[in-house]
Amino acid sequence: MAEAGARLDPVQRAALQWQVCFWSGEAGEAERRDFEAWLAADEAHRLAWERLQRAGGRLQALPGGVAGAVLRATSAGNGRRRTLRALLLLAGAGGSAALLRETPAWQLARADERTATGERRELVLPDGGRLMLNTATAIDLRYDATERRVRLLAGEVLISTAADAARRPFVVETPAGRVQALGTRFALRCLDAATRVQVFEGAVELRPRDGGAPRRLDAGGQLSFDASAVGAPEVLDETASAWTRGLLVAERLRLADFVAELGRYRRGVLRCDPAVAELRVSGVFPLADTDAVLRSLVRALPVRVTRATRWWLTVEPARGRA
Structure with missing residues (x-):
């Protein structure tokens, strides 16, 4: 990668554009073929790609999944192109603080707490509660006199909340809206355009960002909501918290869904060929060794x-079998 203040040459810029494409989570078969052709066209392409993967550039300071979340959270079209330009500027010109403070990437990089791809970590909150961060997660903490x-x-x-002597509400803010704990143990996950809520103990009250009546969700339930609407509640998946123990539990899960979930815990791109997407997977798998899985x-x-x-793997039919 270029040093601060240097300009990216065309090969470095192309390698970085491919990295951002893969981070976005939207690369498909056509992109894979184009990437392979680009990689094979010139030894300089391969060397530039390998240098980028060795995490020598400033962009690699961001958790891999966080970078993808930035792009998915950015609106399509011009918004995504603006984000790409900001990332290129950061890598190639050392970054402008005035520009970066206006981008989602800056907010994620400056998060109070974050985990890298494949990392999990537990925090003790200022009030004695506990918060476990899964892979590629970023949070900010704001405790004041009126709110946690x-x-x-x-x-x-x-999150496992704790009683608060000052009776301050405990609120989680996500891109989709607000979730207030009502003495509880619950999980939140940012999806592409929504937030998934799972309640293990107690209850939560959630409110979409763009308004609407609050919705209560009690223990044993889960649902997803976006900025404008709340989905129907479902029975809680009993294996939903297995990741906190370093496990991925599958019970007749579609291979495509299994591969997508496993891919959250390893750097690079992990794809499932559509020809085997409907095969079923069952078992308990260790997240610490995705190659073994x-x-x-x-x-x-x-x-x-x-x-x-090294960074792009595909699960596809075995030779001679569909």
Whole structure:
């Protein structure tokens, strides 16, 4: 990567654009083919890509999943292009504080607490409560005389609230709206355009960002809501908190969904070929060793794992099998 103040040459810029494409979570088969062709076209392309992956640039200071969340949270079209330009400026010109403070990327990079891809960490909150951060998660904490506030910028958290002598409300703010704890243990996850809420103990009251009546969700329930609407409640998935123990639990889960979930815990791109997307996966898998999980898939299912690069893997049909 270029040093601060230097200009990116065309090859470095192309490598960075590919990285942002993969971080966005929107790269598909056509992008993979184009990337492979670009990588094979010139040795300089491969070297530039490998330098980028060695985390030598400023962008790699951000958790991989956080960077993707920035792009997914940015509106399509001009908004995403503005974000890309800001990221390129950060990597190639050392960054302008005045510009970066206006971008979601800056807010995520400056978060009070964050985890890298594959990392999980528990915090003790100022009031004695506990908060567990899942992979690629970023939060801000704001405790004052009137309110206890957690701002979930990206990722997933499990919160166990504590009683507060000052009786201050405990509120979590997400891109979709506000969730207030009513003496509880609950989890929140930022999805592409919504927030998923799961309540293990007590209850929460949630309110979409753009208005609407508050909705109560009691223990044993889960739902998703976006900025304008609240989805129907469902029965809580009993395995929903397995990630806090470093486990991924699947019960006849579609392979495409399993691969997408596993991909949250490893850097780079992990794809599932549509030809095997409907195969089913069951078992308990260790999140600390995603390579071992992929090997177990190959042993159990008619699939293989191919590598376009060290950072791009695809689960696809085994040779001679659909």
